[in-house]
Amino acid sequence: MASYDVIIIGSGPGGYVCAIRCAQLGLKTACVEGRETLGGTCLNVGCIPSKALLHASHMLHEAEENFAKMGLKGKSPSVDWSQMLAYKDETIGQNTKGIEFLFKKNKIDWIKGWASIPEAGLVQVGDATHKAKNIIIATGSEPATIPGVEIDEKTIVSSTGALSLPKVPKKLVVIGAGVIGLELGSVYARLGAEVTVLEYLDQITPGLDAEIARSFRSLLKKQGLEIITGAAVQSAEALKTKVKIGYTLRKDDSEHQADAEVVLVATGRKPFTQGLGLDALGVTLTKRGQIATDGRFKTSVDGIYGIGDAIEGPMLAHKAEDEGMAVAEILAGQAGHVNYDVIPGVIYTHPEVATVGKTEEDLKEAGRAYKTGKFSFMGNGRAKANFAADGFVKVLADAETDRILGAHIIGPAAGDLIHEICVAMEFGAAAEDLARTCHAHPTYSEAVREAALACGDGPIHS
């Protein structure tokens, strides 16, 4: 029987990063993965493939909308869907093989198959039993659906099916205006589909700063997405040639129907812990089915830990990665820490949306005195040259101390720009610190500095 210091179950961003960190810290490590390839949902059917399609469809949009304006004339490209899927699959392959290489380099054993935990200290995979001083559950999440809607991955699809449709649908209805619905909805809208998004709440992207969400909604509308909020979807029925969707408008309880060639169900995800045998082990779950942990990733059973989407907190790859590193460090006798106050969130549409820390709504609710510094990309030279001047940066700082409490960006490269604010927040910086930092010209990041200046005497370019 093989014996390890740590066996990690699941090789998504949480699991594989954890495995590498464990190995770096001298722990004998194995990672169990049942898929054909490493990388979990993120690399195989999530973050990476969706970004390939977002990139390709954005390039098409640029060619159609902006090339001629820059003097690049000629026929616009047309969509070769099978080639686009091949590009997406190649991108996946490069990334999953990269993890395989890193496992070999770090001498991490990949145990192929689906794991269960017969008892603390043992991991069963097929007929083989492996011994482990510590077991880390990093099994991630799976799409959650709603009553009356059954995912068949053909015409009623989750994000997984939406990444491999046989063709670009003429009409796509998306249930849920969260991250998945809007990212994939905007891909298909750019590729020519008529896209309608049905959202239960009155605002898109729950939890996002409301001003950013309003601006985001109007930009998506300009891109051709029809978004109906306050719409509670009750049913989706796959007929021979179309899917029939039934929904109620919450404001007056009126009932409505919509038709689509394909329906994307993007109503959230739920922890995936099936087959592990957690019940028999006595591992405590939360009411929402997440593995309960003690704040240091330990479950209710000694020697068993949980990280990532399977435990509480935002379902984000980078949150899982940080938890994977932290638990590895804890097992190696180090401090191991995740700062949950500074976890960025990014929506990879065009423009991108990025956020960190408190929203204005959070601060109002907490009764905290704050100031707001805003700067529009219309005042940013680089953004104007690149036809990317839609959007703005908003920095929220403590009214008295000037300490940065949060930042929200909608605009070009927002997902990259947010990190200078994350670093500033980690160091407890004031808005003035950011404002006094020299930013290269001409860059999008100048808009971040200007928003920080707007927390003080005011920006220069507006």
Ligand code: NAD
């Ligand atoms: P989500 O929770 O972001 O959004 C789901 C939306 O569906 C909500 O707005 C909700 O109000 C709506 N909804 C629920 N029931 C409904 C109904 N009956 N009718 C109409 N609308 C309904 O979930 P998601 O977009 O599916 O994403 C799942 C998880 O994956 C999230 O935690 C997300 O953060 C994560 N994710 C992140 C990224 C990223 O960081 N870029 C990308 C993809 C997924």
